[in-house]
Amino acid sequence: xxxxxxxxxxxVLVYQSIVLALGQIWANKVRxxxxxxxxxxxIASVTAxxxxxxxxxxxxxxxxxxFGTNKIxxxxxxxxxxxxxxxxxxxxxxxxxxxxLVEHCPSVxxxxxxxxxxxxxxxxxxxxxEPNPEIWGIEPSWHKIENRDVIMGRQFSLIDNEHARPVCIxxxxxxxxxxxxxxxxxxxxxxxxxxxLVVGVIESKAQxxxxxxxxxxxxxxxxxxxxxxxxxxxxxxxxxASKSPDxxxxxxxxxxxxxxxxxxxxxxxxxxxxxEAVQQFVDQFRKISATVTMAATGVxxxxxxxxxxxxxxxxxxxxxxxxxxxxxxxxVGARPSAxxxxxxxxxxxxxxxxxxxxxxxxxxxxxAVAQIPDAHLEKAHIPGWAxxxxxxxxxxxxxxxxxxxxxxxxxxxxxxxxxxx
Amino acid sequence: MAVISLNNxxxxxxxxxxxxxxxxxxxxxxxxxxYVAVMGTSGSGKSTLMNIxxxxxxxxxxxYELDGKLISTMGAAALAQVRNERIGFVFQSFELMPRxxxxxxxxxxxxxxxxxxxxxxxxxxxxxxTVGLADRVKHRPNQLSGGQKQRVAIARALVARxxxxxxxxxxxxxxxxxxxxxxxxxxxxxxxxxxxxxVTHEADVARHARRIIRMKDGKIVSDLPSDxxxxxxxxxxxxxxxxxxxxxxxxxxxGPAWA
Numbered sequence: 001x002x003x004x005x006x007x008x009x010x011x012v013l014v015y016q017s018i019v020l021a022l023g024q025i026w027a028n029k030v031r032x033x034x035x036x037x038x039x040x041x042x043i044a045s046v047t048a049x050x051x052x053x054x055x056x057x058x059x060x061x062x063x064x065x066x067f068g069t070n071k072i073x074x075x076x077x078x079x080x081x082x083x084x085x086x087x088x089x090x091x092x093x094x095x096x097x098x099x100x101l102v103e104h105c106p107s108v109x110x111x112x113x114x115x116x117x118x119x120x121x122x123x124x125x126x127x128x129x130e131p132n133p134e135i136w137g138i139e140p141s142w143h144k145i146e147n148r149d150v151i152m153g154r155q156f157s158l159i160d161n162e163h164a165r166p167v168c169i170x171x172x173x174x175x176x177x178x179x180x181x182x183x184x185x186x187x188x189x190x191x192x193x194x195x196x197l198v199v200g201v202i203e204s205k206a207q208x209x210x211x212x213x214x215x216x217x218x219x220x221x222x223x224x225x226x227x228x229x230x231x232x233x234x235x236x237x238x239x240x241a242s243k244s245p246d247x248x249x250x251x252x253x254x255x256x257x258x259x260x261x262x263x264x265x266x267x268x269x270x271x272x273x274x275x276e277a278v279q280q281f282v283d284q285f286r287k288i289s290a291t292v293t294m295a296a297t298g299v300x301x302x303x304x305x306x307x308x309x310x311x312x313x314x315x316x317x318x319x320x321x322x323x324x325x326x327x328x329x330x331x332v333g334a335r336p337s338a339x340x341x342x343x344x345x346x347x348x349x350x351x352x353x354x355x356x357x358x359x360x361x362x363x364x365x366x367x368a369v370a371q372i373p374d375a376h377l378e379k380a381h382i383p384g385w386a387x388x389x390x391x392x393x394x395x396x397x398x399x400x401x402x403x404x405x406x407x408x409x410x411x412x413x414x415x416x417x418x419x420x421x
Numbered sequence: 422m423a424v425i426s427l428n429n430x431x432x433x434x435x436x437x438x439x440x441x442x443x444x445x446x447x448x449x450x451x452x453x454x455x456y457v458a459v460m461g462t463s464g465s466g467k468s469t470l471m472n473i474x475x476x477x478x479x480x481x482x483x484x485y486e487l488d489g490k491l492i493s494t495m496g497a498a499a500l501a502q503v504r505n506e507r508i509g510f511v512f513q514s515f516e517l518m519p520r521x522x523x524x525x526x527x528x529x530x531x532x533x534x535x536x537x538x539x540x541x542x543x544x545x546x547x548x549x550x551t552v553g554l555a556d557r558v559k560h561r562p563n564q565l566s567g568g569q570k571q572r573v574a575i576a577r578a579l580v581a582r583x584x585x586x587x588x589x590x591x592x593x594x595x596x597x598x599x600x601x602x603x604x605x606x607x608x609x610x611x612x613x614x615x616x617x618x619x620v621t622h623e624a625d626v627a628r629h630a631r632r633i634i635r636m637k638d639g640k641i642v643s644d645l646p647s648d649x650x651x652x653x654x655x656x657x658x659x660x661x662x663x664x665x666x667x668x669x670x671x672x673x674x675x676g677p678a679w680a
Contacts, residue, residue: 009535012538016532023520027520324516325518327516328516328518328529329529329533330477330501330504331475331477331504331510331516332504332505332510332529332530332533332577332581333501333502333504333505333506333530333533333534333581334501334505334533335497335498335501335502335533336497336498336501337498338501338533414477415472415477415478418512418516
């Protein structure tokens, strides 16, 4: 019976304490609000900083994404092989090494084998020669990895690749340089002495010095197997895409695991290939944003500390003001634990009030910051975990700084307390 | 069986190097439905006795049984429960919560009670009815007269149906007409079976009781049934022969030192 009722009694006591605390806070509205200002400022600044960082982060990440943060390069490690004296046959990639990789690596979305033509292979059309183009043999999934718009014609199809058809896709720069007609689909260009039918035109990339791509800007793409047919022993590499930039690390690990197995590398032996992502920038940004978050947390910690001392102070005042009340409550049968709970709950409620006002303030700051033009902060918002953390911190501050006054109240001698003037 | 049984109770306070024997071997039995007045001068130990009877304090030595339960060895939480369930306090200065109305004030002991919590409103109303304030439930203390405030306090003391009602100078802050009203209420409660112990230094007040205990220097010096007239004419204990300024600091006395 008693065991069953105990939780009820506790619940009743907590409920009672909350009602009392809210009544007390309401009765001292101005004082309570002023007391919580430290907490308000602390919580407002932490939520605002987190909101701004969140906005900045999603902005920067999406910018990186346009370069391909989820792209992963896989290449044979010739340099490491020379150091370790591994025969070249074991280093070189074969197309079949990558069969089934996408199926076995859950974080990998797409994969394309890439094969260059090697050497200088001019491309020409109607007598006009472009001596230094970039020529790649690609698989159809390349389109999904690179996300480059097809302006005219079509993407490569699976059949183009399977049948090693003599077709090509050029970019607008090539079209312009070779003097192809406005609609070049169906025209034939000569690449390395062979004739290829133009089936598609893709946009030219904006020249980006960041990743060292597009040296001349003249790009010609052929089906992977078309290239492979002519150069069956050619050097190839692979570009994969993780499902999202966030799982890039997992994708890299999965690829390494898969390739080691496929290429028969024994445990303890070094990789004979490299797996790298366009991630150093993302990592750098993440580091910076983590540092800023830490610094902000430190500042907020200090302001919460100050706020907590304010709470402790006002609770001590409250205990002293209400000494007779405490004495009376004890006389009519309140246990020390009930008194402790009453004052502790009051301190926590005060801090929750501060947390609530702080979150509202933080939201206000965030919306204000989001309005600043050209700051790229329109995506700033307070994430859910920050809300939970704010109230968690506020409650913890109340618990920690309310404990001492509450213990003081609980320990009061009822006789002394009732005699207090 | 006795409601209260004190056995050779001693209470010693240590103030610096000095030991003050506030109670020095007190034996006392109070039966159910007695009406006892405790009288004595300032420093006689009556307040200390009251605190021990009310389970607000524990004796240094000796045993105290209340309703057959040994109180003198209990811890703070257990004492709180005993106070909650078995003792009703009435104070000289009422001790009502200014922000709560009469009903909420009376409910107060029940919010700390395991059983009373669920029926606190009805029981508080009933208690207010008993003291004749059924029409004042929504009034706050500052809207009540002194006598009404003390009635609310008495209702609060009664609401948990205590074994004993402990009143510490219950008329000390009231004028004589109102005092008589309150004392009449005590008489009424006594008639309906309530055990009452009242501390007072006024003979007029004490004569309402059926038994008068006089204390001096931490001991009971007389314990007489009061046929009321005899109590009135009984000689008062002599005034202490020290100037006021040199008197020991009053321990728990409030209101005028008796003159």
